[in-house]
Amino acid sequence: MRRGGWRTDPERVAERLDRMVGESLAGAVHARTAPLELLGWEAPGEPVPFADAARQRYTPFAVGDPWGRPWSTLWLHVRGAVPAEWPVDARHRPEIVIDLGFDGLMPGFQAEGLAFRPDGTVVKAVSPRNSHLPVLGREIDYFLELAGNPGIPPESHWRPTALGDRATAGLGPLYRLRRLEIALVDIAIWELLQDIETVRGLAAQLPASGPRALQLWSALDRMMDEVDPDDIGGSALAARRALAPALAAPAAASAHTVLATGHAHIDTAWLWPVRETVRKCARTFSNALALMDEHPDFHFACSSAQQLAWVKESYPELFARIREKVASGQFVPVGSQWVEPDTNMPGSEATVRQLVYGKRFFLEEFGVETREVWLPDTFGYSAALPQIMKLAGVDWFMTQKISWNQTNAMPHHTLAWEGIDGTRIFAHFPPIETYNAELSAAELAHAERTYRDHDAGTISLAPFGWGDGGGGPTREMLAAARRQADLEGSPRVRLGTPGDFYTAAVQEVDELPVWRGEMYLELHRGTLTSQLRTKQGNRRCEELLHEAELWATTAAVQAGTAYPYDALDRLWKRVLMLQFHDILPGSSISWVHREAEADHAAIGRELDGMVAASLDALRVAGEDEPLLYANATAVQLSGVPAHAVAESARPAGAARLEETADGWVLTNGIVRAVVDRRGLLVSLQGPDGREAIPAGEAAGLLRLHRDAPGKWDAWDIERHDLGHAVDLADFEQLSVVMEDGVAVVWCVRGFGSSSVTQELTLAPGRAAVDIVLDVDWQHRGRLLKLVFPLDVHAEETRTETQFGHLARPTHVNTSWDAARFEVSGQRWIHVGEAGYGVAIANDSTYGHSVERRTRSDGGTTTMIGMSLIRGPRFPDPDADRGRHRVRFSLRPAASVADAREEALRLAHPLRPVRSSRPIPALIASSDPHVLIETVKLADDRSGDVVVRLYEASGGRRRTTVRASFPVADVQRTDVLERSLDAPLAAADPSTVELVLRPFEIVTLRYRVTRNG
Template identity: 25%
Template sequence: MKYMKARSTIPVRSRRLLLAGAMALAALHGAAQSGKPTLFLISNSHLDTQWNWDVKTTINDYVHKTMTENMALMDKYPAFLLNYEGAIKYMWMKEYYPAEFERLKSYVASGRWHVSGMSVDAGDVMVSSAESILHSMLYAHRFYRQEFGVRGGRDIMLPDCFGFSYALPALARHAGVRGFHTAKLAWGSASYDRLAPFGVWQGVDGSQIYAIYKPGAYDAHEEFNKDMTTDQETLERARANASAYGVPAVFRYVGPRSDHGGGLQDRQGSTGENTPYWLDLSARKQDGDLNVVLATPDECFHYLDSLRNGKYQVWDGELPMRSHGVGCYTSWGLLKRWNRKTELLADAAEKASSLSHWLGARPYPAPQLRDAWVRMLWQQHHDGVTGTSILAANDISYNEYYLANKQFAQELLASAGATSALMDTRAGGIPMLVYNPLSQERTDVVEAEVDCPAGPAGVRVLGPDGREVLSQVLSHDGRSGRLRLLFAATVPPLGYAVYDIRPGEPSTLTSSLTANAQARQMSDGRYRVTVSAQGDVAQVYDLVNKRALLGAVRQQMIYDHEDTWPAWEVSYTDVCRTPSAQLGSGAQVTLVEDGPLRKSFRVWRSQDGSTFVQYIRMTALSHRIDCVNEVDWQTPGRMLKVRFPFTFAASRDTYDLSLGTIARGVRTPDCYEVQGHQWADHTAAGGQYGVSILNDCKYGWDKPDTRTLRLTLLHTPSCGGYRHQANMDLGPNQFTYSILPHDGGWNQHTQCEAARLNQPLLAFTAPAHPGTLGRTVSLARLSTDSVSIKALKRAEDSDELIVRLYEWTGTDQPGVRVTFPAPIESAREVDALEQEVGPATFSDSTLTLAIGHYQPRTFAVRLKSPSLQPDTAALGGTPVSLPYNVDVMSGDKSRGNASTLYPYAYPAEQVPDTLLSGGVRFVMGDRRDGRRNALRCSGQDITLTPGAGEDKLCLLMASAAAQGSTARVVVGGDTTTIEVPCYTGRVGQPLTCTTLEAKYTRDPVALAIPHAHSVSGRANEAMQYMMAYRYCVPLPQDASSARILGSDTRLLLLAATTSSSPMDDLREATPLTTEIDYRELGSALADTLDGRLVPRTVTASHQNGSKEAATMANDQDPATKWCVTGGQSQEPWLQYTFAQPVVIDRWMVLGAARENGDYVARGFRLQYQSEDGTWVDADVVSGNTLNKCVRTMTPLTTQAVRLQMTQGEQDGYTTRVCEFAVYGHPQATTAITTVEATRQGMGHTYDLQGRRVSAPTHGIYIRDGRKVLVR
């Protein structure tokens, strides 16, 4: 097509207009088929955000090279064009390389650099929720529009993702996207051979987008090192496509290899590496057999649209992979759990913030929510949440997930506090505010914890109307004075209700819920659950229809081995294996909850080194049967599945896709391990009844036969390559799966119950006061439960409410009504990018719409403001003028130009002038170079001028000390002590194969900048977080000054404000954040600090200098190591000598898999020194693949031990040991010490089988490595 040849002579923007017009004309006259065939080359530079490297390398090297190398190619070759996706990379360009980023803007403006894709990152679309995908497109679009003045591509650019959901076309169309392209289907899609090279992909709601399925490898380039206008193979393909589909064209990727981004090599004369030259020549040449166009995906899809005809293949279904990627539904369960929990916390925070904003109770925290969303969304990149990156990358993701989790929780808490201040919370007992983030009114169980110094005989709970509701006491901790309780709460949709908790008052309410401990049975009057002696749900029985629905639900261990792609794949062979073991031996089954609201059996089991605790629960409010699991997983080379054997057949089961559902049959070699989100359903062939299986953080399923469904829980394969992945999931794991029997087929009831499981009611204790809102409030109500409000937020660029609805039963819904608490002033339909689509129908306070099956629809609604409007400006508080005395900030052009007292400086450009945190406004210090902007606290008095009613002093603080600092704040006669964390480092660290313990910073984060300036190095430190924390202390009436004292000179006060904000008045009664750690387990095999014996001296046969010395194996810091090169010694030893004889019963070696999985020591021995001085083997390890190898043994007594290495690596002899520890107690310690049960000490308590015991009663236990008699 000759119009394509205008590239070299016509300005790009004009060329784009001509291109569109010419293609439309070609389609109109049918000239495309008779014209010259075209090769469309989609030039790209694929960069994995993390994979075999971490994001620090991406930012420091790959992002910069991608910019500079491609801009150089554009300067040299007039026809060269690049398509580049991933808004997060552009954000890093702006943050770390501002000068180059400004240059880049001109290339984008000229059309030479095309902002492609429409997402924060090239994210996984099988595990990510529908709302994550839509928010990703929204925030990418917003950034592109603000920085470049463009919308971003109208394409889904996912060249390297592991499968594509049936929901994706629907989500894409809702964001105005026209097409999708990928290279990954060639890696083994079950549908690959049935797919055309390109065509139309139809989604779950009937939406259609164009798709390029077979563009070749995204890093192909050698084959284009020639004049492509005369390439006969391409010409033949184009002619074949013209005949088969009416499209005389071929679409191909071209790009550099290695997934490092960067530019194509431009080496003249180098075979296969002079691609830019040949691309430019081919694109500019006029007289060849083929047109060659370096095209944007938008142009490709416009071209396909112009030639649309009846020959186009319409693919109506999902596009999963056969094997490559199906393991990603399960790999690294920590990531999956944090992802699900954080997605849903984001939803709850947005909805709560929308209500408090509409009420005028607080400004909408858009920057804070957006920052948390983006932080979470880039963890969903296709080597992130999928679990396929190196361990160092995972550590960064854990921290990012937890930080986003905290940010959402903080905004939710602040919004709930602001709304609560307007409600009537008066109570005879403890006022409790209960929040429902779902769009369905619900009566559900609240599990809460409140202060109650004395152990109550019972508890009585009154609802908003003053009537008593079902309740029961779970436990009371006499030491902390905390009471755990359950109560039934009815809460309006997207709203709150106030309850009155009265400890000590007896409740006489009963329910139909029953339990029989001896028979191990529970019943809610409709269904009966029997628990077997092996600890399984043995049967679910329908008492009304007199039929069993489900047989023994067994957790199964299955051999799991992957030579090449361990995290990515679960083989068909392994999935079909007979289980190597099923849980059950030695089970302990106890009825532990026996109240009128909930019955619960606790099951303890162990198998092949792993320990399991499960609570099997029924409540009086639902037919749902919950199985709440905690697992100390220590069984490598296995996957764990749970099998649900139904008593009735179904040829196909239905799986939740987050938006819509899909039905799949019995597994086949092409489709065996499949993806599903919150539930899957098995309904009898006639549709009379069925059972839904729900879960709270799992995604992998298989259907072995017509009567069985299995959910994959853990995936820890033995490995050939990527050896660090042999450690996946080892350690603590929590997950819940639930059994939901139902009449008829699945419907909105299944959806609602899954939503309730995943988003439980949240409770807060509140101060008692009257309020004009009354005791309940709701932001919106739906006329039907067949539709759900899945997003409710403030618009990005207006004060409208964005309301997004999904149809979630698969049936068109006419006449759906959304009713708000105030008249609607305006309403319009918008897309996912919040761009106007058309008008909306509304009357008074009700929006009316029709919605198609599984369709997403979004509306921008402006409500009349309520009459009760507090002064939100006043809530922000009165800034305090501080006597700043130190500079802790530096600009990008003078990195590290700050006080040399501290190792890092805050990057000035990333610090706002005014920071809003928890509704409090902090005015920051002068960020210009050389100015003082922090107070080094050493007892200075600061002057306070609080406004009327301001009763809190809010402080923005940080410590430059690695261990943190202690602040003492003296106001009036009161002193408040605050432990302030370090201003850098991680806030979230789970217990994994590379750590010794879980560490979580619980303090409220007010500022989190993923970027530091090194003061000594005068350089950027990528992903070196700079933090500041918010604290509030009571401010007595008439207080005019405060004194801040620090435990050291490293305590920093960055800003202070006096405030009357009620947002800090609430306290969590149910946890908001997700901390992954042991609750009940954490056996001696997993705990690496309890009972650790400290040597007097540490010596070694060799060490690799002072920076990798022997002592570093004993410093309890997993980031350091003892190292001996193979050249120094192939069998070095490390010796610990103790001050007195010790008794040792277990030991641990922590390897260096965080650097490389091949660095894990393959062979080593624990030796002890006998009385005659000889060294004796106490334990021998060979063929090891575990990074954290913990061993138990028969107790021995010695005064010295050695770690004798035999093979320091998997394939070599360099030794790298991050930690070596032995556990037990000094020989002089009395064998059994008698202690009171209430004296818990600092360490954990275990029974003699190594199981952690949270509340020992009487008997012999292990505590701090010693035997104790608890009486």
Template identity: 30%
Template sequence: MTSTVSSSHTKLITEAIEKLRSFCQINIQSTWLYQESDQNTVVATSDLSQWTPVELNDKGSIAWAGGKQVLWLAQKIVVPQDLQGYPLAGLSLRLALLWWADAAEIYVNGELVLEGDLFDCSPRVLLSQGITPGEEFIVALRLVSPGHDNGALVRSLLVYESNDYNRPDAGFVADELAVVQLYLERFAPEKLDDLAGMVREIMNRKDVKIEKEEWENILLTVRHRLQESDIYRRASASIGDSKSKFYLLGHAHLDLAWLWPVSETWNAAQRTFESVLKLQQDFPELIYCHSTPALYAWIEEHRPDLFTAIQEAVAAGRWEVIGGMWVEPELNIIAGESIVRQLLYGQRYIQEKFGKLSPIVWVPDSFGFCATLPQFLVNAGVEYFVTQKLRWNDTTKFDYGAFWWRSPDGSEVFSFMSAPIGEGIDPVKMAAYACEWQTQTQLPEALWLPGVGDHGGGPTRDMLETARRWQHSPFFPELKFTTAEKYLEQIRTEDTENTNFPVWEDELYLEFHRGCYTTHGDQKRWNRRCEGLLYQAELFASLATVSCGVKYPQAEIETAWKQLLFQQFHDILPGSSITQVYIDALPQWQQVEQAGTKILQESLLAIASHITLPQPPQPESLPVVVFNSLNWQRSEVVAVTLPTPATVNHQWQIYDVSGNQLVSQVSKASTLLFLASDIPSVGYRLFWLVPTSSLPPSPPLPAGWVLENEFLRVIVNPDTGDLSNVFDKTHQREVLSGAGNQLQAFKDSGQYWDAWNIDPNYAQHPLPPTTLKSIEWLEQGAVQSRLRVVRQLGESEFCQDYILQAGVPLLKIATTVDWQENQVLVKAAFPLNITADFATYEIPCAAIRRSTQRQTPAEQAKWEVPALRWADLTGETDELSYGVSLLNDCKYGYDSQPNQLRLTLLRSPNWPNPEADRGFHEFTYALYPHANSWESAHTVKRGYELNIPLQVIVNSVSNHLPILSTNDKVSFLNLSADNLILMALKQAEDNPQQLILRCYECHGDTAKLSLQSDVELSLGDEVDLLERSATQEFSSQQQIFTIQPWKIVSFKIIPEPQS
């Protein structure tokens, strides 16, 4: 493979191939005539004398204005007697086109013969099965330019082909030679000189007319000599001492939304599925695969006839249901429990409707994959992971075709980097891929996925006919349709000492589409809020059921989850769809929020109304129940909405059940703030709202710009609104090394994939700094201090409240923005008084370290990275380690340097949605300085607390017999370990008498799980993510369970019968 290849002989071979193709192909790109007015096709093509000849641009394309402008192209095609002496009579004639157009219609002699779009954009239109010299065709194209881009007809080629497999045309032989050349260049370059000698006769051929039979003899002689030689034995016989084969599997990647709304997807799915079933009648060898249970569920409801036909095809082995997840989601910025539900609802649907679980998670187009994904997959019955997206990397090449992917907990899934999707049957492309595949894996069996994709379409008749044609070539691997499962099972068995598939122990970071962590911040905020809301709703609905006998709203919860999961599709949540998609998404998010809020509030009220209340401090006192949905004791400031209409003579104070008055603070006249201390794990604490005749006067607002609590002293620069100082009083050190919370803006343009990609050179294009419009105190008291700065950035206004609260060791920055910029990126920067070689970021159910030095190409490519609720920079000195965590409540893009953390706040791309992110935004981020490691500082908990606040219920009037404890504190469950995070408490899918508890270890250390409960909940046996009995590593006979580092575990919960 390292031999020097003779460039002269390579050139000769290439020239011979091009000469052979010229005998059967004519480029007609420059002979089109055009009209820009839209009219009826009969009128449009009746008189071409009035049409204008086209002019090609420097790329050889016919271009016209974007914005859905119509262009008509037409020309008369007359079949010649021969091409350069090569006779054409009896050959078939196809018109091969490639366009960049939102819609396309192709007319032949006035009849509409084909339609296409942006993705079904490279058809080979059959003009005649057997042409006669002198035959004429009037071909017209009606093309509509994309809304976001100029239109272009990129290629138009007449292709003459033989219909006789035994007597191939010159173009077919040219492709055979190109395939042989590819294989030799990769595997036997020393034999290229011999190949050049064999094709020299073709190059010596003069352009004179000879009989068809003589041409056929010339081509057959070349093929025969090649077959008989040792240059290239039949590919199906031996390449690398193994049997070479190309497996085929029909596919149509179908985005649920992107450059079209969801409503159009349903129509595209019907057309695609009907087309596949019809083609299978004429091509019984065709096997097709498709993912996305959400799509099948829609077909089942709206097209039961089509759904039944699909089920029959599945049963016959001609249709493979793959995917495992409810949709093909974004997998970097959704919570761990969302990944669980994608698998739970997806796998259950596939099992119920098609008789078996999918062993394959199929996500060819998602934008990168978190390092923990293998654990989720293995725990949900998945054996194989398939993508092709890392082929899009912009910096390094991902060199593994097949590999074992190992997550931090040690789980491994067999993973496959597939061939590109959306391709046809192109033998030269396929041969190039096969060479790459064999080089990577040493395996001769490659898989190809023919079919039009993105907007559906699937395999075409021409693809299948071409596959049959190439099955007869002695110079191409054997072609055979199969299923993905059979293929992956076959190559996995090749994991021997000879093959030894590599192990990948890291995230699958896509070096592309980094803007998707930020674009459409509204979708990110809805997603984070709804994930947290459904967690709380399920949790307290479960507890209300077991403690109060309330009916569990199973159907409502499942519906809400499926709506949420749908919006996590990899072109909706990342922000890369058109405007209409987000108009349609808003009511879906609102329905999830409404359902979750209703379930949560009804559950909290049910529990509160069953509490046995002690004697109130005063007759008019109102009970205040503070609920904690997280599995550790919390102390946080909460806001109590005061009763309205307010009694004129009444003010209000907060007391605990023991009669102790707590420090409180009136905020905005109708809200009372107080520090709710020691709220039990997954439980509640009771307080009293007590009327009082007077309150001490509020202290005057200070003259300076300093916020302070028992942990931090914060100084705000009155000239800029930045943070001048953040001093850690506990550890007596300054946190910042420069101005903190700088809003750094950059021009972010020049990227074709505008919504997806941040300009890699954005740092070279900084914009002027913000200007301070105002600074003012909103409040300062014993419970909370709130200082507001308003800053102008271009045409946008940032309103930020710096908030310090009693008992809380972090600085919150509550932000509202009227964002009106165009192609601008803005980050919040925090230069820190520490130095660290690595930063740590939260990912689903774990954390990952990434280098701040970025020395290797792969590290340098990670200049913008995803995280969930926090990133942390911790430096170590001889004395101690010290760090800072930067938390957020709905942002996902970070970058770091050895002494700086930055959070990406907003972008404003133009394509495909020119309205993306313009308008109102609301979000909060927080600075959390800490001594020692992020683990010992419980950064994970701080991140959850910022996102999932305590819930407050006031004055719940009991209509029930009190059945809950008279204690002012109740913990429904406690996991008894600081490094376990509760992911879910829900009703079991198949047994309403049982609950499912799921948690994960969050520090990369072992944990001792021992369930404690004031309502006598007890752990049952372990189950997997699909709630099936798991391997008996744990059983209900144990009292303490050792959970391994980063492990996700699920258990049955057995409630005690209510008396």
């Protein structure tokens, strides 16, 4: 386009625009400013409630003063008045503008503030991109709670930092208050800046020589001609009129639609402790409420029940206002879960309870039935989720993190996700590829450009708003959404809720493409191993919750004892919170993991006491009270019915130990193991006599790998580092003995500043060898694996996932296969060929690698590498230093069922009980492949017994489920214990016949017959 004979030059216009905005327009938004009176008080330790802070003695504070020792809290009392001569009209509004000393880091990763009125009501937050406070009336009286959170830059994931622990973070102030004053905003100039941002942003996304781009640059050029540098306020409206035609041109009929929903992804803990997350939630949610008051079409999606529960407890006035906005439809609970958890490592019942506690909170507090699981940032997605979600009444699933894949892009953004049992659920991955969108022209263009389903769909989702305490959505983002609602060259932007998106997207397609199985994230593989103590605490708490519910239910039904509803509810919620996707994966600062370890220990002690009390109530006193053993597993082991009491802890007799020239032979009539002079297992045979370990190899070998991720220390394991390894075959001490009929090989292996005490045992009656590792870990930048070379031609591995198992190929035929060089598993892994397999069970290991190679003799070695422990430097520079104990069992000639059995033995050791007779099993399944996962009393406190079971083999099964207590009727329910149909027809409702499809989950609710 030509103007006065000159062709529009985008580069020249951009340079001119940069100078005008930076030197004139931006500074003119605040037409006038005036100072305010400031008084300050620093909390001496942890944060205090407003009521405590308001009654302290405040002293003078001034702009320019330093503040903010790491993790400290400064309270400011701000007072003043709007100058009488300032106009307050449709063109001008007064507001308080604040700069706490913000640095260049992303919002949410530095100082934050929250404003209160003198009566304690929350106003809104202060953060780098949301640094204003409203002024209502002429008088100003606010209390500001300022959080001196250290700026730990998330992009520096390879730099050790002392800031993650209050004890090492230092005492000097981090910030200096740069600005805190009242300003008079010229609304026309502010709106002009939003116009400029939209027009320039769009022009930069279009072909530079294309007609639309040149029209936009020309409009910007004309706009600048209208601005009078000596009267910016007086010329702002004329400048806006110059841009109006460019902003009025409608989008093409074929333009993509982006449904934008307000959001703020707040990590429940990460580079800050849990206590700070509570305050981040209050800041963010108050900002969202303030925007809702000004913009009735603005909707904000909030995904974590735990975070709202914190606000209810700590900020009841704010929570009451949230309730009002939920009722009006603007504040939208989503996600259905207690937190946004990791999905690979939590066990079966914990995965269910995330949905049970999340959905129940939203139902009870807001009367809202959430319909989606919302996991934008989780590190991979279990193939068991579709069925579990569907059984919780969930219809839709969303994540964005899958776009971070390093090697392979998901083939669709909208699809049906099929789980291990065949259940399908509608899934969407926002092509805007961020969950912190600003709704910039660049982001919207990216969404339209990357969307892979233009042939079938026209709409995608965009969660917008600063997360992690950065303040959530801003007025600038809403301004961008409105300007791009129907704009030529841009996707259409429509404000709405996630439900609006899913309703529209479902209606667009007749048949969705299908993705089957896990959604493996090709990144962050190290989170399966980092912070071993946190993972061990979680595993043990899950096991104890299973036992506590089982025995408390048995005691309630058989002995009439009170069921500990409140305690179990409280403990479950705490465990679920600690499964958040930056806590359980081990990717948080040291403060977070120190607290998690302490929490797990306290939870474990309370649950142990609960189990002991229940067993004591069930004990039958008498003259003869032998030592029996309570069995809390959910499968029959060695003829012991589930949930009964066994007569002895182990079979009678002893294993045998024979020394040879090359080492020692351990046998027990079932297993034959050979350990060489290095203390390494070099031969293993089961009852069939077949050798499980290739000649010349050693199983249970420790292997030390280099571990130096390019960026994300606690998160990543790199493929090239797995090729750099040292085998730890040397030993410092070695002992081979018999102890109480058990053959024991004990050795100590030192390597640098670390050491491992390795114990291999073979007990009488055992079909597996047991391996215990006591690790003193001091290494940084290293990964320790326990490797098992197996003489098995395995085409695939099978590893436990929630309510079943997952098969993965051992080959690397495709880039998808090759990318899975470190994968997740829960309590066991099995490799097999026709007629033969080997199982490895563990007590706390989640990450492993599998390699397959052909030997010179033509045989195949399948190598399993169990990842034990890492030494990342960020965000916790001392991650996992210290002592750890890890257990494994290795079983030759094993089936998948055998693998399950070994895992259950590790998870639920028999408990000693003094009783004159065994305790009757409360519930039993006739088919050993239909496992009873959970036995509990109903959450509504009716006294009904709830039993959750599932088909574990991957085949269709018929089973008879028998209850040992009198039953009035039994119903199938969803996981929230809501009836799915009429009571099951049976002559005796205590005996139910079921047919289950592969990996099907069934929840039964028994109404107990009671006397009187």
